[in-house]
Structures are given as structure tokens and as C-alpha cells.
Amino acid sequence: MPESRFTCSRRMFLLGTASTFAGVFLAACGATPSVEVAAADVPVGSAVIFDGFIIAQPTAGTYVAWSQQCPHQRNPITEVEGDTVICTYHNSVFDIRDGSVISGIARDPLTPADLEQTGGTLNVGG
Numbered sequence: 001m002p003e004s005r006f007t008c009s010r011r012m013f014l015l016g017t018a019s020t021f022a023g024v025f026l027a028a029c030g031a032t033p034s035v036e037v038a039a040a041d042v043p044v045g046s047a048v049i050f051d052g053f054i055i056a057q058p059t060a061g062t063y064v065a066w067s068q069q070c071p072h073q074r075n076p077i078t079e080v081e082g083d084t085v086i087c088t089y090h091n092s093v094f095d096i097r098d099g100s101v102i103s104g105i106a107r108d109p110l111t112p113a114d115l116e117q118t119g120g121t122l123n124v125g126g
Contacts (some may be wrong), residue, residue: 053124
């Protein structure tokens with residue numbers, strides 16, 4: 001059998017195996033961010049921004065959640081003004097009811113986030 005010019009030492013094999021295992025382990029353990037907020041802290045007809053999420057109550061008792069990242073260039077949306085949220089990087093304005101673009105250069109709506117209500121607590125994300 002001809003000799004291969006590529007050899008793998010025991011040390012290189014173990015290093016490669018350990019690196020592969022570590023990458024798989026870290027990917028499997030990555031948790032989706034989540035937040036817990038009291039429903040009473042979300043004003044009717046408006047929203048709050050908390051830990052990467054926009055949590056809104058467009059009408060009494062109806063809650064929706066969105067990612068805080070602007071769909072335009074992933075900058076954080078940082079302002080709430082009545083029933084809208086604003087990305088101040090390029091002045092894109094979004095409706096809290098359905099996440100649609102009202103004005104600005106963003107073309108895509110806000111990205112929905114999972115929201116679950118348990119009694120007076122809202123669990124978002126995760």
C-alpha cells in the first residue's frame with residue numbers, strides 16, 4: 001500500500017475530536033433568551049422594551065411581543081411613542097399591534113416573539 005503524505009498524529013486526532021465535541025456541546029446548550037414581565041407593567045395602548053423584547057398591549061388584555069432588533073439592520077429599537085416603537089438609527093417606525101412598518105426605510109415588519117401568559121405574568125421568548 002502506498003504511503004500517504006497526510007498523517008494524523010494521536011495528538012492531532014485527540015485535539016480535533018475534543019474541538020468537535022466542544023462545538024457540538026456549546027451549540028446544543030445555547031439557550032434562547034427569555035424574559036418574565038408582570039402583565040400590569042405593560043400599559044394599555046402602548047409597549048415596554050425589556051431585555052431584547054418589545055412587549056405590547058394594543059388593547060386591554062391583548063398582549064403581543066416582538067424582537068427588539070430592527071429588521072432593517074438589526075439595530076436595537078429603543079423608543080416607545082404611544083402605539084408605535086421607533087428605531088432611532090434610521091427613524092423607522094413600527095405599529096405595536098401587528099409589527100408593520102409605518103414609516104422609515106425599514107421594509108420588513110418586526111419579528112414576532114413567543115409570548116405566553118400565565119395569570120398576571122407574561123413569559124416572552126425562550
